[in-house]
Amino acid sequence: MRFKWNYDFVKLSKYFYTFSIILTIAGIISLAVAGLNYGVDFRSGSNVDVTLTKPLTEAQVAPVVESLNLSKDPSISVGGDGRMSIRFETVLTDTQENQLKQAFNKQLDSGASFEVNTVDPTIAKELERNALWAVLLASLGIIIYVTIRFEWRFAVASVVALLHDAFLVISVFSIFRLEVDLTFITAVLTIIGYSLNDTIVIFDRIRSNLRFAKQRKRGDVADIVNKSISQTMTRSLNTVLTVFIACLLLFIMGSESIRMFSLAMMIGLAFGAYSSIFIASPLWLVLKNRQKPKAKAPSKTTA
Template identity: 65%
Template sequence: MRFNNFDFVRTSKYFYTFSIILTIAGLIFLAAFGLNYGVDFRSGSNVDITTSKPMTEEQLLPVINEIGVEEEPVIVPGAERTNIRFSDVLTETQDAALKAGILKLDETASFEVNTVDPEMAKELGRNAIYAVLLSCVGIIIYVSIRFEWRFALAAIVALLHDAFVVISVFSILRLEVDITFIIAILTIIGYSINDTIVIFDRIRENLRFAKIKKYTDLVELVNKSVAQTFKRSIYTALSVLIAAFLMLVMGGDSIRMFSLAIVIGLAVGMYSSIFIASPLWLVLKGKNIAKPSAPQPSKTEV
């Protein structure tokens, strides 16, 4: 299929509308409910139990009630792996009592206990925000030096769009956010900027030899540049997306949220580089070029 005559700039308005709606919904859910933080970003204990037979919530509740926790934990039973998340940090006595009670149900059970105290949870949260912000600042500096500030601004808006869409989906669906989620966000930012740079580089090359006299010439240049890199962008994104999707379907529970974030981010980044970043650069660049004025009604002689 050839895309030489496809109007990417005009089509971008539909993607802008979709992104705006999703962003607004994400902001509403974030303001009302926030994110469903995992144990990495809030104090508490997370217990992963590997058993030789399935365990039900009804079996585990009596054991949990005996150890004396203030708030009822979140129990996620599984065929061979069960997760129990406590909002409070378990003491050594409670930890030993929990393991002893579960071993009575299954002698072959093994445990993995992760505990985060309040100060560590706050520090992890701050470091995660700093990591994302510093990566964005580095990208702005890099793109500004290699290209110009309009490319940098368009690229960073597209990157923040990709990251925020993933955050919005996790907030709306109440999916758990842990440290692997932050790794996924940074991975998405790195992949998305790579795809965006390829398109921007083609725009810059075509701009060197183009004679831009009016706004429609600039629109034609952006459409031409995107068309020249479209297949490369789609094929590269699909190859990575398929691998990430297989990792989501066939991977373990420990990387499921990471894989899901990667899949969503790659899908969003695939269209943002084409339909968000490039048209946004066009808007910024087009302010210096006179747009075609509306036709004036002809004067009739009396």
């Protein structure tokens, strides 16, 4: 037996609009004041991944690394799989890399192996620019696709919803100073796909119900939206929960390199779950209600 969700989703949407507006304003302020906490993928510097042969703590490694004076405020993070990451804000020279390796092997772990990844300022700016273009081109493609399949009002509502999801994820990462790297961009683009998928399912049901419903007044369209959301709610929640649980397990049990990806996915899935229901569909309803009624054809009179 299918559970019936008998709620006035259109009426409830005003609370979610308020929440989204507040978080959007907070995100804009955070981005304007502090920006994003870019990882080494988006800023110049060197990232040294160390594979350890014995357990070491950050407290043991920090004094050795800082004594070399290779860079200001090096960042050290210890993974749970025998790996350690040391990040420098400046690009290390070959001499500095050798100096770090020798000091590490001599004072901390003689069997440790190293992998050095370097990003110069030009590449960092190019990656940032390409990431922005990827989101914009994806949005443009979605507008074209949804307009062809449905109508422009559906296209506008779906793009607003997916940009809403992407921006709120970015806002959360900015507010809480979470690190942004290439896996974060992958997560944002994946979130856009999931959000669009849920939105299209609801829109397809709205379109189907519109064909057979009698619309005598403005409230009838709102009833159709509520009915369509109710009919697809179980499917939407099942899809989101399945992926959310998988991302949660990756966040808890996965390696350090995919932790921010998993976290971004979980945040984005939560935003995407309610944006399809409480942002996209009510926004389409607003645009639909502003549609000018078609002029009635003059009736023919017989002589």
